Amino acid sequence: MANKTDKPSTALPTAKQVMEKVAQAEAERANEAMRREAAIAAEKKALIDKLQGPSGVSDEQAMERVAVIIQRAVSNGLTEVQVYRFPNTLCTDRGRAINQQERGWETTLTGVPKEIFEFWKRKLQPLGYKLYAQIVEFPDGVPGDVGITLKWG
Structure with a gap:
């Protein structure tokens, strides 16, 4: 006390x-x-x-990588596989054309995503592969990352 x-x-x-x-x-x-x-x-x-910027990956290196990805996907019973994911800021319109599935969406690509599309056009499309892009996430309801998928089935 x-x-x-x-x-x-x-x-x-x-x-x-x-x-x-x-x-x-x-x-x-x-x-x-x-x-x-x-x-x-x-x-x-x-x-x-x-x-x-440019990736520095040659067509031969890219073809080797794609072959591994496809073989792995096929062994898992898949007929398509997402081969690349990137921020929508690598599109000149932040992915709007891709989200709207507009004709000519590929013209909005820059950098590595553009390289991937051009590689597909040169090397994989003649072999029957299809390529599509889509918005794969919508943070706060706004288009976010873009995924590029290669399809053969």
Whole structure:
């Protein structure tokens, strides 16, 4: 039991000091979240920049990769397989033509997706393979990533 001569503990901060510490901790958490978001945005931009340039993959290398993908799919009883997925920002219209299944959608492709389409046109279409693209995700109801599927059945 405390007597009247006891002083308040100097170890206990004032309510104002506690609130300042809470505000400082919240500000630090917000700054950290902003740093994480900036890092994620920078990584995404770097990936998109990379995908907008040439892949450096030769037709022979691409054909070897496609053969492996098709063989694996066939052994699993599939007649089609998604061969590539990319952000809609690699389309000049952000995937609108693909989403609307408009004729000429392929003209909206850039970078690696355009290379894939051109490779299919040159090498795989003459062998009877079909290729189609579709929006494969709709975050918040808005077209997102695009998937390119190769079909043989």
